[in-house]
Amino acid sequence: MSEKIRIGLDIRDLRIAKTGSKTYLEEIYNQFKSKQYDCEFVFFDTSFPVYTGRYKLLKLTEHLRFFIWKQIMLPLKANLNRCDILFCTDYFVPYFTPGFKAIPVFYDAFFFEYASHYNPIWLKLFKILGVRAAKKSPNIITITEYARNRISHFTGIDKQKIKAIHLAPKKMAVAEPEPGYIPTFKIPTSKFILHVGTMEKRKNLVRLIEAFNLLRISGHHDYSLVLVGQPSPKADMDDSVAIHEMIDRLALRNYVLTPGYSSDQDLAYFYKHADIYAFPSINEGFGVPILEAFHHGLPVIVSDNTCLPEVGGDAVLSFDPFSIEDISNKMKILSEDHELKSELIRKGRERLKLFSWEKNAEELIKTFRVAIKKN
Numbered sequence: 001m002s003e004k005i006r007i008g009l010d011i012r013d014l015r016i017a018k019t020g021s022k023t024y025l026e027e028i029y030n031q032f033k034s035k036q037y038d039c040e041f042v043f044f045d046t047s048f049p050v051y052t053g054r055y056k057l058l059k060l061t062e063h064l065r066f067f068i069w070k071q072i073m074l075p076l077k078a079n080l081n082r083c084d085i086l087f088c089t090d091y092f093v094p095y096f097t098p099g100f101k102a103i104p105v106f107y108d109a110f111f112f113e114y115a116s117h118y119n120p121i122w123l124k125l126f127k128i129l130g131v132r133a134a135k136k137s138p139n140i141i142t143i144t145e146y147a148r149n150r151i152s153h154f155t156g157i158d159k160q161k162i163k164a165i166h167l168a169p170k171k172m173a174v175a176e177p178e179p180g181y182i183p184t185f186k187i188p189t190s191k192f193i194l195h196v197g198t199m200e201k202r203k204n205l206v207r208l209i210e211a212f213n214l215l216r217i218s219g220h221h222d223y224s225l226v227l228v229g230q231p232s233p234k235a236d237m238d239d240s241v242a243i244h245e246m247i248d249r250l251a252l253r254n255y256v257l258t259p260g261y262s263s264d265q266d267l268a269y270f271y272k273h274a275d276i277y278a279f280p281s282i283n284e285g286f287g288v289p290i291l292e293a294f295h296h297g298l299p300v301i302v303s304d305n306t307c308l309p310e311v312g313g314d315a316v317l318s319f320d321p322f323s324i325e326d327i328s329n330k331m332k333i334l335s336e337d338h339e340l341k342s343e344l345i346r347k348g349r350e351r352l353k354l355f356s357w358e359k360n361a362e363e364l365i366k367t368f369r370v371a372i373k374k375n
Contacts, residue, residue, distance in 0.1 A: 006040045007032070007368060008083035008100070010074060013090045015050040019198060020288060021107065023170045024143075025089045030171075031361035039365060042081045044074060063122065070094055071129070078102075085368045091126065095133045101371055104134050105141045106162075108285030109150035114202075117236040131155055138371035141364065143167050143286045146307035165363045166311070168355040169291040177268040184266060185226075185259040187273075192224040192257075193331060194274035194298070196267070196289045197281075199240040200232045204280040204303070204321050206239065206246050211280075211327035213250045218328070220335055225256045226270055271296040276334050279308060280321050287311045291355055294348035299341045301330045315347035 009032060013025055032041045046069055051062040075094040078086040086093065086102040091111075093102035111118060111126055118126075134140050134155070140162045142148050152159040193212065197203050205227060212225045231240035247256045259266065277293035279302040287308050293300045294315065302308040303321035312318075317334065319326040334341050 004038060004040055005084045005365075005368060005372060006042065006082055007365075008042045008044055008078045008081060008086045010086070010088045010090070011043050011045050012050070012069060014045075016052055020167075020286070021090060023288065024105070024107075024167065027168070027171065027357045028089065028361060028364070031357050037361065037365055039368075042078075042083060044077050046073070066092075067125070067129070071096075075100075075102075084372050087364070087368070091134075092130045093133045093137060095129060095136070097136070101138050101374075102133070103137050103139050103141060103368070103371060104130075105143075106134065106147070106151050107143055108147050108283075109154050110283075110285070112154035113150070113283065114237070117234055137161075138374045139163055139367055141165060141367070144307040144310050146310055147285050163363075163367055165360050165367075166355050167286050167288055167291075168357045168360060169288060169295055169352075171357075177265055177272055181265055181269055183259075183269045184263075185257050187224055187226065187257065188254055189224040190222050191275040191335075192226050192273075193276045193278050194226050194228070194270055194293075195278050195280075196228045196270070196292070198229045198232050199227070199243055200237045201239040201242075202237075202281055202283045203239065204282050205243050207321065207324050207327060208278055208280045209243065209246045209250065209252065209256055210324045211331065212256065213252060214324065214328035215331045215335070216252075216255070218332055220332065223255075223275070223331075223335065225252075226274070227256065227258050228260075228262045228267065228270055230261045271298065274298055276301065276331060278327070278331065279303065280319075280327055281306070281308070282321050284308055290316065291352055294352040297345050297349065299334050299344040300348060301327075301334065313347075313351050315344060315351040317344060 011029055051058050070092050071094055075096055079099045083100045086100050089105040091104055091106055093104045111123060115123060135157055142151055142162055142164050145164050148159060148162045148164045151162055199205060232238035247253055271292060277298040277300045279287060279290060281303055284306050290300055290311050300312060300316045302312050302316045302318055304318035305321060317330050319330045
């Protein structure tokens with residue numbers, strides 16, 4: 001085997017992935033394409049269109065095609081292209097790996113923690129094929145030490161085999177808005193608190209709205225709350241109905257904005273002009289918006305659980321995500337304590353230097369080199 005290793009990357013998921021998993025694959029794909037690493041790269045994609053609609057029979061057919069791709073087509077392509085490593089960023093690698101080693105990415109343990117939110121057939125296939133194939137892999141990549149511990153706990157895979165490599169901000173999310181750009185949603189107050197993410201139950205946005213209401217009751221009428229993100233495509237996980245019901249119940253329709261999916265320009269504007277970033281989630285695999293907020297000079301308040309303290313470090317102000325009063329109190333503190341706000345902004349910019357896609361790709365390649373040497 002030559003010293004220059006040959007890495008295959010499955011990019012089929014670029015056609016269907018959303019939110020964090022798509023960002024990860026896009027950014028790693030762009031890094032590998034940059035040719036700044038002493039490796040050879042091969043990118044594998046299907047020649048067939050991928051169905052993303054809701055018609056059940058076609059969805060079932062697409063699931064079948066997915067497993068044919070993963071278990072038959074992909075290993076054939078990796079073998080024919082003389083790959084040393086096949087890297088898949090969507091939990092699934094081939095079970096049989098003739099002539100190469102396969103390494104998957106497990107972002108979190110949600111398949112186990114929220115089993116009821118997933119199709120039972122899909123979940124069974126994940127445990128039969130996904131987990132078993134991962135156990136055969138020389139390594140599994142994840143994104144935080146918290147996720148590493150949870151994955152090991154549920155799968156029984158030795159933690160030494162699981163490597164946590166931190167993510168970085170999405171490049172488009174840290175872009176500057178065009179000068180004079182005005183977003184499609186008009187913000188009615190001089191200041192606003194921002195949250196970016198899908199409207200899933202674990203995001204805890206109903207409590208955030210209640211906490212925001214307490215902030216206004218305390219006299220801070222100069223704030224709005226902007227919740228950027230779409231409803232979850234999974235009915236069991238979606239919290240959008242409860243979110244809108246709470247907005248109406250508290251008569252906050254004029255002060256809690258839900259712009260849904262935002263363009264890159266809108267998103268850049270929201271980050272650039274927000275006063276506080278709030279992250280009240282009760283379970284996360286990483287929390288990339290924390291880093292995006294750091295980039296834009298926002299003070300950040302986060303839940304004191306799961307991976308969020310690991311990502312935010314001492315550059316964030318933490319709260320109990322189950323306490324509406326505590327969330328509101330941290331908002332109030334940042335709205336009034338300008339010295340603390342400046343200190344968090346400074347620390348956030350320093351902490352951001354620890355995270356980059358260049359570092360992520362370098363760590364991946366180091367892991368691949370070690371994996372090749374393993375028996």
